[in-house]
Amino acid sequence: MKPLDMTGQRYGRLMALRLQPERGLQNKTLWLCRCDCGCDAVVDTQSLRNGSTRSCGCLQRETRHFRGSATNMAKVRTKIAKRSIAAVSGHSGTIDTDWDDA
Numbered sequence: 001m002k003p004l005d006m007t008g009q010r011y012g013r014l015m016a017l018r019l020q021p022e023r024g025l026q027n028k029t030l031w032l033c034r035c036d037c038g039c040d041a042v043v044d045t046q047s048l049r050n051g052s053t054r055s056c057g058c059l060q061r062e063t064r065h066f067r068g069s070a071t072n073m074a075k076v077r078t079k080i081a082k083r084s085i086a087a088v089s090g091h092s093g094t095i096d097t098d099w100d101d102a
């Protein structure tokens with residue numbers, strides 16, 4: 001059977017560039033893909049089409065990073081809340097100076 005031509009098709013962050021001459025596990029068709037982040041990845045047709053692989057791996061890395069930074073985001077929101085309180089309580093003159101790293 002002729003392999004499906006997926007050249008130029010987009011799967012998540014991956015764009016199928018060209019069919020690879022070699023086959024993967026279980027004789028799977030492999031595609032060279034270009035990720036939005038600029039990396040290349042070789043992914044089998046099935047993983048692309050069923051959505052199990054949607055990036056070179058950067059998506060997973062970013063998701064992990066985002067989870068890790070949730071605490072920092074909470075800190076930033078707290079700071080903004082404190083600044084708002086300072087502003088309404090008459091300390092508007094200091095609103096841009098008390099942004100410390102606590």
Ligand SMILES: [Zn+2]
Nearest residue numbers: 035037056058
């Ligand atoms: Zn990537």
